[in-house]
Amino acid sequence: MPEGPSIVILKEKVVSFKGKIITAASGSSTLDFEKLSGEKILDFKSWGKHLLICFKGFFIRIHLLMFGTYLINDRKALQPKLSLQFSDGELNFYTCHVLLVEKEASKMYNWETDIMSDEWSSLQAGKAIAHSGKEKICDILLDQEKFSGVGNIIKNEVLFRASVHPESIADALPPDKIKELVNEVRQYSLDFYKWKKTNQLSRHWFVYHQKTCPRCRLPIKIKKTGKGKRMSYYCDNCQVVYELKNNLYEKNNIA
Numbered sequence: 293m294p295e296g297p298s299i300v301i302l303k304e305k306v307v308s309f310k311g312k313i314i315t316a317a318s319g320s321s322t323l324d325f326e327k328l329s330g331e332k333i334l335d336f337k338s339w340g341k342h343l344l345i346c347f348k349g350f351f352i353r354i355h356l357l358m359f360g361t362y363l364i365n366d367r368k369a370l371q372p373k374l375s376l377q378f379s380d381g382e383l384n385f386y387t388c389h390v391l392l393v394e395k396e397a398s399k400m401y402n403w404e405t406d407i408m409s410d411e412w413s414s415l416q417a418g419k420a421i422a423h424s425g426k427e428k429i430c431d432i433l434l435d436q437e438k439f440s441g442v443g444n445i446i447k448n449e450v451l452f453r454a455s456v457h458p459e460s461i462a463d464a465l466p467p468d469k470i471k472e473l474v475n476e477v478r479q480y481s482l483d484f485y486k487w488k489k490t491n492q493l494s495r496h497w498f499v500y501h502q503k504t505c506p507r508c509r510l511p512i513k514i515k516k517t518g519k520g521k522r523m524s525y526y527c528d529n530c531q532v533v534y535e536l537k538n539n540l541y542e543k544n545n546i547a
């Protein structure tokens with residue numbers, strides 16, 4: 293599933309269509325395609341894993357889900373969910389979720405939670421973890437209302453970098469560790485963007501799809517964790533489990 297930085301890259305690729313008029317729209321989604329014909333694209337925005345195509349008074353939200361793809365000035369045999377035609381080009385989106393929202397995008401989203409936004413607030417992100425009670429950190433980081441744009445790669449790599457076990461409990465995390473985690477989320481997301489653009493992303497995976505911990509040289513564990521049952525890759529030697537015991541957090545680190 294494309295994570296936040298990949299959607300920013302998509303936004304940059306389609307920006308040449310900003311200001312252009314749609315001459316025809318079609319696809320297998322249930323949008324009112326006639327409404328789009330003749331409309332001018334005012335802007336492209338991204339929020340978390342959503343690409344937003346903005347028009348006067350409404351916007352289209354595209355979520356690429358697990359296997360979504362797009363082609364610019366090109367098409368594949370598969371019928372697109374959404375195809376936008378212009379006098380000098382076309383945009384095609386496949387295997388994705390498309391929604392038309394009759395509101396201004398800027399009024400619908402909180403960009404403070406978007407890991408790639410200039411408006412990102414590390415203070416709010418820290419509060420989101422601190423106020424999550426008994427929730428596991430692996431679920432909190434994937435919560436799109438709290439960390440918009442974090443996917444499984446960012447989750448696993450950030451937890452490793454901060455030496456936090458994915459099944460740690462929010463209430464047991466010390467404030468300094470929360471701060472460190474939040475800073476790692478932001479930094480890894482910005483680095484992810486740079487590495488992805490130069491096809492170097494997988495070189496910067498310490499645990500995701502890896503076999504050996506680069507710190508301990510011990511095998512990486514793989515387990516579905518949290519209520520989301522998403523795959524976690526971690527080292528149980530150097531990633532500390534913060535859990536509640538007698539209302540105090542306790543280091544369960546065997547290193």
Ligand SMILES: [Zn+2]
Pocket residue numbers: 505506507508509510527528529530531
């Ligand atoms: Zn380790």
